[in-house]
Amino acid sequence: MTLTSFGPANRIQRSPETHPLTWRLRDDGEPVWLDEYQAKNGYAAARKAFADLSQDDIVQTVKDAGLKGRGGAGFPTGVKWGLMPKDESMNIRYLLCNADEMEPNTWKDRMLMEQLPHLLIEGMLISARALKTYRGYIFLRGEYTTAAKHLNRAVEEAKAAGLLGKNIQGSGFDFELFVHTGAGRYICGEETALINSLEGRRANPRSKPPFPAAVGVWGKPTCVNNVETLCNVPAIIGDGVEWYKSLAREGSEDHGTKLMGFSGKVKNPGLWELPFGVTARELFEDYAGGMRDGFKLKCWQPGGAGTGFLLPEHLDAQMYAGGIAKVGTRMGTGLAMAVDDSINMVSLLRNMEEFFARESCGFCTPCRDGLPWSVKLLRALEKGEGQAGDIETLLGLVGFLGPGKTFCAHAPGAVEPLGSAIKYFRPEFEAGIAATSAAVVPPLARPIVVGA
Template sequence: MTLTSFGPANRIQRSAETHPLTWRLRDDGEAVWLDEYQAKNGYAAARKAFADMGPDDIVQTVKDAGLKGRGGAGFPTGVKWGLMPKDESINIRYLLCNADEMEPNTWKDRMLMEQLPHLLIEGMLISARALKTYRGYIFLRGEYTTAAKHLNRAVEEAKAAGLLGKNILGSGFDFELFVHTGAGRYICGEETALINSLEGRRANPRSKPPFPAAVGVWGKPTCVNNVETLCNVPAIIADGVDWYKSLARDGSEDMGTKLMGFSGKVKNPGLWELPFGVTARELFEDYAGGMRDGYKLKAWQPGGAGTGFLLPEHLDAQMYAGGIAKVGTRMGTGLAMAVDDSVNMVSLLRNMEQFFARESCGFCTPCRDGLPWSVKLLMAIEQGKGQPGDIETLLGLVGFLGPGKTFCAHAPGAVEPLGSAIKYFRPEFEAGIAPASAVPPLARPITIGA
């Protein structure tokens, strides 16, 4: 895994002034444990938050900084925190860290948890103080065994140092933190499905409202934040709102920095902390090094398998939510994937939709039945056995499984790459359609909406 800086990898070093998330990383890739973390100003932000700030001050500071969720949805963190009840009599509240990083092509949270576990713990400690939560859980993807080992060790170190447990830093505030490994389901990335799984239930999304801030884990007020989101909190508290906002490039509506990356047949696949507003072209050419010799860039996704495909001419888009929206899709997790010119888009989409169909919780009909239907159609087209009207049926499914049509956002994310692939590469789909004369009369398709 590669980690570089704002400039080309061999010219500019990470620093606390420009890289709030990654400046403490070791060059050898080993984890930063408590003594080293504290020597690098670790837990100074927590001490400031406990000594000099009240819970409402912390919430307002995070809100003023413009921190948004880093898991893909991009909801303003301070606004989300503000939804927690103000009633002091509600003394049982929970803070959940969504570490169920199941999005294909995404590994940013894994890096933070494996190499900087105390940064996440400090972020959760400050957040717990702000939200008045007495217990926290890190809901971790079960396959992240190294992250689980490192987080559990870091939790024990923090307990021994009086940074977790009872009367933290002499403040009278108590906070317990537990690492909970999941069974491995993509749908647990949806916060209410995560809550159900944590409670020992089937990982189905819940109906909203009520939202978790009102009725969450075991019926109590709950806030769910992503790993990278929580890891931004210490720097905001330590260095202030104006500094944090200054990190982003001109034109970006999102503040601070973001872990971004590129995978695929690029020369230097990796992960970098970059300012919001950097162009995708800079990320692709200056950091990822462009395509390997012998390959050409055919398409790319800006942030995981659940984002739409874009073309090489879209690389000048700025990497922030609004910048990617201008070219027709979502930024998602910010870890892009390059598709080279040897890849057949039908085969790629069939593989993706198989994954999404398998990971559906099966709760609502459009997702449960629509995604497997898309897989069957794509398999037929891939084999050259597609029927006239199959492409129109696929586009119909894209519409029927779009935003607002299903119980949660799983299906809309699943069909977004499908719709964009047909839009930009329709001839590849048409090549898999058999002539009408070869299709038996009883096998002719029924067009959705006809």
């Protein structure tokens, strides 16, 4: 699959005015190194932030722009920054970039890190200035070896140019940046699990409160932001709030642009920078080219494996958090997956739930035991050996593992696609119940051996 942000059939020309994240990309897909990045106005926003803006000004600008987290949760970035302590005596504080992109069907951060490593570094430099953090870490998915190589080279280039390290640009501000490759766990997408892993601990989420802004890495104030989130910061600081807010389509409550994509058996799978508010139908038909010949769209997920399934009639929904919420699920990472009509939903969900069960940290009982339970039931249904009551049991698990029922958001995300699949494709699940099945078994009454 090509990692690209080009428009369909060269219809769209990327420019700084419309594509703040991707206009610097090279046509050959090679990385944009420091000299080329600076020739394309790179680090101009950082110089502006250091010369013309106070730290509070930067925070307020990001808050006014309405930038929200691009990792899936969508929490307002400026509000998150505002949670960092104002006490000047707390001079040890950290900025963490969450680059542990483990969400299935999602590869947007990989493209940014591999092809525009200096954009991320500039975003972190400005953010560090705003948050008064003296050290930053890019917590990178271990499998992203090319991204690690490119980021490390870019860090060295920035150091040599005086853009990282001591007394940056003569400002008296120090900022060191390190690339840290993780061992590869989905749960590290949760910010406190990421912090534990960075410290060398088991990647379990922490109790909140205290939140990382108060007690984070090694007990110090810490801010954690996603790659794409941080890459938006230079454009906001460089070109202003009103311009940034004007990028989104009418009707969108989210501002700016978003890296969106489509995978599956579509004609042109890929990744594009598009304004918030574009419809899923435009993304699917105009950019992804619709389904390949011989295949029909059965359903789709709007933003990774942890989002609910939607039907073809939902394609007119606008791609922003509120627009996708109106049709019953979450925007997630914004990288959609098309499911074609050759796919059996029971098999698809069994595969998904196996992944989520394996990636559970095992800390809380509902997630640790509930997800393997769903896998066991789905395996039986897939083989045609299901029993009466199994579907009700699965729906019961969807409820028991829903939002607010578990220690973190891993289990709710894991069961959201399961609940939606049963809602829209229940006959496929019913087909897995053996004809010789006994009378209806009450929900949750079927015995199970966890891990069997």
